[in-house]
Amino acid sequence: MNKETTQNSSLEARARKTTIQLAFWTSAWVMSTALTTFGPEYIWDYNTTLSMISVLLQLGFGFGMIFAHKQHLVGLxxxxxxxxxxxxxxxxxxxxxxxxxxxxxxxxxxxxxxxxxxxxxxxxxxxxxxxxxxxxxxxx
Amino acid sequence: MKNKLKVLRAERDWTQAQLATALDVSRQTINAIEKGKFDPSLPLAFRAARLFNIKIEDIFQDEVLDKNLK
Structure with a gap:
């Protein structure tokens, strides 16, 4: 039986790869969200530069998570x-x-x-x- | 939409898992299509037609069209 695939890897391999990527970006986003929420009060005493950096990090990881989720859906x-x-x-x-x-x-x-x-x-x-x-x- | 996927698979003595691997979908998807619970996308229907080397309409039939023809 020939394998009739339209993509490079099998469904299982794709799902595994995109799930790992999604887990990575989601974890990074959750951690950056925690840092943005609690960092100003408990770590850097409302330093504007550090707060800005943490918000930018949170946004970056957030968009990474969205893209990873899209890739995950495409791979299903x-x-x-x-x-x-x-x-x-x-x-x-x-x-x-x-x-x-x-x-x-x-x-x-x-x-x-x-x-x-x-x-x-x-x-x-x-x-x-x-x-x-x-x-x-x-x-x- | 009706389909002959189960018949075609049985003729070749393939399991649902083997057909799923050949079409790059999950076994659950093959089961849902065979039971008529889920209609496949056009690309998947084309892949099935290529695999069985027959036309799409020989696998999948429009029930509304069939009723109108009767």
Whole structure:
């Protein structure tokens, strides 16, 4: 049986390579985000130059992560890509709808605390993971 | 969309895993296509046609078109 591939490496090898790249860029972005958040207060005492550098690093790693994620999606097969894209679309929608309602809760004084962006990120991440799991189960 | 992927695979005595490797997709994708749960992209349909050395329409059939012809 001849292998009918359109790309240079097998699906498994591509997925492994792009997953490692994605893990690297995501880890770098998370660490740079932590540095940007806590560095000014605990490490460099709000030094403007160092704060600027940390923000630029965070942006750089963030865009690297976006590109790595795109490459990861390109390397997947049709079905896996569809599952991932649907999960991302659902997470984006949930983020928008829940985010605005969360903001409205505070505006209408139904909650006493300030809405945090981190809560929204957690909800979006959980939605995305749940959607991926359900997607794989649907096409099992 | 209906398809004859399972029949064509069985005729050649290939497993889903072997066909998946040959088409550079996951075994789950082959299973989903065979069960009619997932329609492949045009590039994947072309790859399948090349692999089996037949025309795309001999593997995949439009159910709406088939109903209209009846």
């Amino acid at each position: 097969d049709d079905l896996m890509r569809k599952i991932q894209l649907e999960a991302m679309a659902i997470a984006l929608g949930v983020g928008l709808v829940v985010g605005l309602s969360y903001e409205a809760l505070e505006a209408s004084k139904l909650i006493t605390f300030e809405p945090e962006i981190s809560h929204l990120i957690v909800i979006m991440a959980l939605t995305c993971v749940t959607s991926v799991v359900l997607g794989y189960r649907r096409y099992k």
